Amino acid sequence: MSFSLSGKLVVAISSRALFDFEEENRIFEATNDSAYMRLQNDRLEIPAKAGVAFPLVEKLLRFNSADTSRVEVVILSRNDPVSGLRVFRSAKHAGLKLERGVFTRGRPPYHYLRSLHANLFLSANESDVRETLNAGFPAALVYPQSSKLAESNPNEIRIAFDGDAVLFSDESERIYQEKGLDAFVAHEITRAQIPLPPGPFKPLLEALHQLQNSAGSTPMRIRTALVTARSAPAHERAIRTLMSWGIDIDEAMFLGGLDKSDFLKEFEPDFFFDDQTGHCEKAAEVAPTGQVMSGISNHKTPSSS
Structure with a gap:
């Protein structure tokens, strides 16, 4: 059954922008991706805490109803597919209806933005943001330490x-x-x-x-x-x-x-x-x-x- 993203607001987001993976990222930077994968797999049943863009994603998805889908949020990440398991499980635990994701295991992910018809890419990786902007898509480097005190105005x-x-x-x-x-x-x-x-x-x-x-x-x-x-x-x-x-x-x-x-x-x-x-x-x-x-x-x- 075919599905189209045309006509929707599409937000592509990295796993570190959506969830608080700062501790895991420090392990990655200090060792290698294999150690990171093992850690994420070991924590598969531990839901990740909300990241800086989580409240925004949560609100955007409220524009969707049972019969109308206006917003699509897609995980677009340098993570490996194994780590992607924890991302999706954390999203399910948090009540976020996320169904699509692209995991590139270190390869710059911006190549997939055109296929996704993305209107925005949020990432904690500076080079990915620069490459995305150079490719002609709106992108921003999130500040993971940002205050989340603005989680008000629910509607x-x-x-x-x-x-x-x-x-x-x-x-x-x-x-x-x-x-x-x-x-x-x-x-x-x-x-x-x-x-x-x-x-x-x-x-x-x-x-x-x-x-x-x-x-x-x-x-x-x-x-x-x-x-x-x-x-x-x-x-x-x-x-x-x-x-x-x-x-x-x-x-x-x-x-x-x-x-x-x-x-x-x-x-x-x-x-x-x-x-x-x-x-x-x-x-x-x-x-x-x-x-x-x-x-x-x-x-x-x-x-x-």
């Missing part, structure tokens, strides 16, 4: 996005980093009517928008927020860009250098996506956080010879 998924290099391209961020604030502001004022080029997470925002519109009678809702260091007058181009995309965003915070984490604590996101390490480290103290390894802030400087 609402709240997702917050940074703007430049996340929803939008890093075109303007480059101006800021290379020429300073005054040049950035002048650049944005003269181009206020010109939509920003899309960033890596525009497709996810569109998919969330479509999911919201197809929610029907389900009690679940999605609330989105733009949380950006932009401030007036550079705010206008960001707003007009979203308008040109035909996407409504519920909240917009133009903070002009204020600490984002204070505002995220009030918004209570189920996930926050930002491209800059400093912002992510602070945000992780108050909410589940994923770093989008794209744009000028994430270009690695070659080491000198």
